[in-house]
Structures are given as C-alpha cells and as structure tokens.
Amino acid sequence: MGQSEQEPPPPSDPRLPPGQRTQRGWPALHYGPVPRFKPLTWDFQVFGATASAEKHRWDFAGFNTLPRATVRADFHCVTKFSILGSEWTGVSASVVLERVPPAPGVTHVMVWAEYGYSANLRLADFADPATLFATHRNGEPLTAEHGFPVRLVVPHLYAWKGPKWVRAVEYMRADRRGFWEERGYHNLADPWSEQRFSYQEEPGDGPLR
Ligand SMILES: Nc1nc2c(c(=O)[nH]1)N[C@H]1C(S)=C(S)[C@@H](COP(=O)(O)O)O[C@H]1N2
Ligand SMILES: [Mo]
Numbered sequence: 001m002g003q004s005e006q007e008p009p010p011p012s013d014p015r016l017p018p019g020q021r022t023q024r025g026w027p028a029l030h031y032g033p034v035p036r037f038k039p040l041t042w043d044f045q046v047f048g049a050t051a052s053a054e055k056h057r058w059d060f061a062g063f064n065t066l067p068r069a070t071v072r073a074d075f076h077c078v079t080k081f082s083i084l085g086s087e088w089t090g091v092s093a094s095v096v097l098e099r100v101p102p103a104p105g106v107t108h109v110m111v112w113a114e115y116g117y118s119a120n121l122r123l124a125d126f127a128d129p130a131t132l133f134a135t136h137r138n139g140e141p142l143t144a145e146h147g148f149p150v151r152l153v154v155p156h157l158y159a160w161k162g163p164k165w166v167r168a169v170e171y172m173r174a175d176r177r178g179f180w181e182e183r184g185y186h187n188l189a190d191p192w193s194e195q196r197f198s199y200q201e202e203p204g205d206g207p208l209r
Contacts, residue, residue, distance in 0.1 A: 015074050015084050017191035023081035026137075028145040031179070035114035035165050037149055044133075044150070048110075048170040051101040060149070066091045066099070071130050073155030076191040088153050090134035093126050102171040110170040110178060111152050113163035118178040120187070121154065121161060126169075130155045133166060158189040158196070175207045182209070 016022065044063045047055040058066070069092045075083040102109075102123070109126045112118050125131065134153045135142060142148040147164030154161045160180045181187050186195040187206025194200075198209065 013084065016082055017076055018194055020076055020080055020082040020191065023083055026083060026146070027081070029077060029079070030145075030164060031117065032115055034144050037144070042149070042167075044166065045168040046096060046100040046171070047168060049103040049106050049173050050171055051103045053103070056100040063091070063150070066095055069095075069132065071132050071153070071155065073130055073153065075153070075155070075159050078158045078160060078185065078189075078191075078196050087138050088132050088134040089136040089139075090132045090150065090153075092129070093131040093133065093152075094129065096133070096169060097127055103173075105173045106171045108172040108175045110172060110176060111163050111166060112168040112170065114165040114167060116179070117163050117165075119152070119161045119163050120172075120176055120178040120181055121157075122175075122188075125154060125157060125161075128154070128156060156190070158185075158191050160185060161189050177207060177209065181206070 013022065039060050042060050044058045045055060050056065068089060070087060070089045072085060072087050075086060107123055108120055109123060110118050110120050132153045133150050134147075135150050137146070142151060147166075150166050151164040152162040152166055175187070177187060181198070184198050186198055186200055188195050188201075195205075198206070
C-alpha cells in the first residue's frame with residue numbers, strides 16, 4: 001500500500017482548544033496544602049461593592065438551601081490537559097448575583113478561596129450562565145483535593161480561574177489581578193485564543209502590572 005492509502009489521522013475533538021490534549025481520570029492540581037473543611041466556621045461571603053453596601057454571609061446550611069443547577073462542561077488546564085464532558089452540579093454564579101446584587105459600576109469580581117488563593121473575572125464572565133459554584137461532579141460530591149465543599153467552574157476559561165475551596169466573592173469597580181494573574185498568567189484566560197501568559201496581553205486586557 002502506498003502512503004496515500006493509509007488511514008488519515010483521526011480528526012481532533014472539536015471540543016479541544018488549540019494546544020490541549022485530553023486526559024483520562026482527574027488529576028488534582030493546586031498550590032499549597034488541601035484545607036480541612038470546618039463546618040461550624042465555614043461561610044461563603046459576598047463583600048466589596050454590593051448594592052446594599054453590606055457584606056452578605058451564608059453559613060453552610062444557608063448555602064445549601066440555594067437553588068441548584070447542572071452544567072455539562074469541559075475543563076482546560078493551562079498546563080495543556082483537558083477533561084471533556086464533566087457534569088457539574090451546584091449554585092449558578094447568577095444566583096449569587098441575584099441574591100446579592102452588585103452596586104452600579106461593578107465591572108469585575110475576585111473569587112477568594114482558603115489560604116488566600118484568588119482569581120479575578122470580568123463581571124460578564126462571572127455572570128455567564130455556565131459559571132457555577134460546583135459541589136458535585138458527575139453526581140458525586142467533590143473530594144477534598146478537588147475543592148470540597150465548593151469550587152468555582154468557569155467552563156469557557158482556563159481552569160485556574162476556578163478556585164477550589166471557595167469562601168468569598170468580592171465585587172469590584174476596577175480590575176485587579178488574582179493569585180496566578182499576578183504570577184505571570186494571562187488576565188483573561190480564554191483557551192480558544194490561548195491566552196496563557198501575561199506577556200501575551202494586549203493593551204486593555206488587564207490592569208498594568
Ligand atoms: N484554591 C485553589 N484553587 C485552584 C488552584 C489552586 O492552586 N488553589 N489551582 C487551579 C488550577 S491551575 C487548576 S488546573 C484547577 C485544577 O482542578 P483539579 O485539581 O480539581 O483538577 O484548579 C484551580 N483551582
Ligand atoms: Mo491549571
């Protein structure tokens with residue numbers, strides 16, 4: 001058989017952004033130790049520029065009464081692995097925005113996790129209907145290493161924009177870099193345009209550093 005009669009390579013999965021490959025299983029990736037969940041002191045705060053100018057706080061029982069949603073989504077780590085087609089269940093970011101409205105002029109949010117991990121998002125990315133504070137993946141509660149009791153999932157951005165062990169959302173009237181965004185990752189993190197590193201930023205993509 002000549003070269004030309006060989007099977008063509010399989011087309012790559014259209015769900016894979018450029019430079020990504022699929023990964024079986026689910027590796028856990030984070031900076032620092034896995035925090036221990038303390039149900040009595042755990043809370044989920046919304047602070048900063050709220051419409052009421054008050055900080056809002058749900059305890060664990062209160063957070064668990066919020067309406068829930070399920071989203072099927074892919075997960076893209078900037079280190080080039082992707083996990084396709086997970087089913088995430090939890091509380092939509094839009095529910096948080098509805099229950100604790102931001103003040104006029106809020107343009108960005110910072111999502112805060114245990115130990116000071118943070119990720120900044122444009123308000124529109126946070127308000128995306130698929131952005132979810134996930135408590136479950138594929139019907140199972142998150143394990144400690146994957147963010148129990150709650151992590152953010154922002155399916156249309158690289159996964160570092162989704163803090164595990166979330167504790168707070170800060171409403172902001174200006175953009176500010178989060179944990180990895182201060183350490184050389186791209187402020188916007190769109191995997192489809194491979195916004196991996198801050199040196200790729202165009203004017204206007206992020207605050208001056
Ligand atoms: N709190 C916290 N959340 C985090 C991180 C972290 O270091 N700390 N790493 C992020 C990165 S870079 C990725 S790829 C995903 C990995 O999620 P996983 O461990 O559930 O696969 O978590 C994100 N959320
Ligand atoms: Mo990552």
